[in-house]
Each structure stands twice: as structure tokens, then as C-alpha cells.
Amino acid sequence: MKRALFGVLLVPAVMVWVWACGSSEPQGPAKVFNLTLTPANETPPCTDAGVNATGTAKVTIPADNSSVMVDVTYSGLSSTVVAAHIHAGGAAAPGPVVLPFPGPYDSPFSKTLTASDYVFATGGPDFPTFLSELKDGGAGYVNLHTTACQAGEVRAEIQ
Ligand SMILES: [Cu+2]
Numbered sequence: 017m018k019r020a021l022f023g024v025l026l027v028p029a030v031m032v033w034v035w036a037c038g039s040s041e042p043q044g045p046a047k048v049f050n051l052t053l054t055p056a057n058e059t060p061p062c063t064d065a066g067v068n069a070t071g072t073a074k075v076t077i078p079a080d081n082s083s084v085m086v087d088v089t090y091s092g093l094s095s096t097v098v099a100a101h102i103h104a105g106g107a108a109a110p111g112p113v114v115l116p117f118p119g120p121y122d123s124p125f126s127k128t129l130t131a132s133d134y135v136f137a138t139g140g141p142d143f144p145t146f147l148s149e150l151k152d153g154g155a156g157y158v159n160l161h162t163t164a165c166q167a168g169e170v171r172a173e174i175q
Contacts, residue, residue: 047151049075051158051172053090059110062165068092071123071170073158077151081144082130086117086158089124090170095163097121102129102156104137104146107173112137114146114156121160150174 053071055061071090077083088100100121105111114135117127131143141149149155153175159168 044079044081044148044151046079047077049073049174051075051174053088053158053160053170053172055170057107057157057171057173058159058165058168059108059171062094062167062169064094064164065169066092066094069094069170071160071172073172075150075158075174077147081147081151083128084115084147084150085126085128087124087126088121088158088160090160091123093160093162093169094165097123097160097162098166099161100125101159101161102150102174103159104140104156106154107157107175110167111156112140114140 051073053073055065055069058065069090069092071088074087076085084102086102090097098121100117101113102115103111104114114137115129115133116135117129134143134146140146146155154173157171157173159171161167162169
């Protein structure tokens, strides 16, 4: 009787322990976003943007939130790409740069960013938590900056 009771209590205890450990590190399934970068997504749009400016960004975040891979293509931009980033924030407003991509930026380019590339926004989450928020959508955006559009020429919210 005592032994049976112990078993009944032990099973939920183990389940709670497994659940607690699993949630102590922000993780989830891998996620892939296929985004279209457009001038209209800039806040505000750059008046000097190329009339045919466009781009794509494939953003891949693995299950363990250890890195984010970004594959970018673009065409029709007004001028040379001088910087490319993931910014924190929603689609409606500019947000801080949190993951600057190292150059060069010739299309197409691929970058893999890890915690050492991460620039903490004031009061912002740590790197794996930020990636977990990116997976949920609406927490950051890809932005390409050019000579003529220093504040950004094409942009896409990661969602
Ligand atoms: Cu930027």
C-alpha cells in the first residue's frame, strides 16, 4: 500500500521536475521565416529608395536558440548597401539595432549570428530569450541601409 502510494506521488513529481527544467531555458521548435523586404515597410519610407527596390530574407532560428541564420537577397536598391541589421521592435516604428550583420553585403549574402554578436537593448531580453520572442513573431525586423537611405531602404518584420 505504501509502495503504491509512493508511486502515485512520484510520477507527478517527476513530471513537474521535467517540465520545470524544460522551461528554465527558453527553447522551442526550430522556426524558418521567408520575408519580403520592401521600401514601404520602412518607418518612415525613404523618399530616395529605388523604384524597384525589393529583397528577401530567410531567417532560421534553431530549436536551441543558439544562433540565427539570415540569408538575404536584394535588387533595385538606390545605392550601395552600407549596413544590415536585425532591429528589435514591431512593424509600426523604428527600434534599436540588436544584431548587426558583419559585411560584406553583396547580394546574396548569408550570416550566422550568435550571442557574441548580440547588442543588448536597454532593458531588453538576453540573446536566447530574444530569439524565442522572434520565433513568436513581431519582435524584430530585418533592415538594409544604403548610402542614399541611411535610415533604411528595405525592411521586413520577422513574423
Ligand atoms: Cu539597421
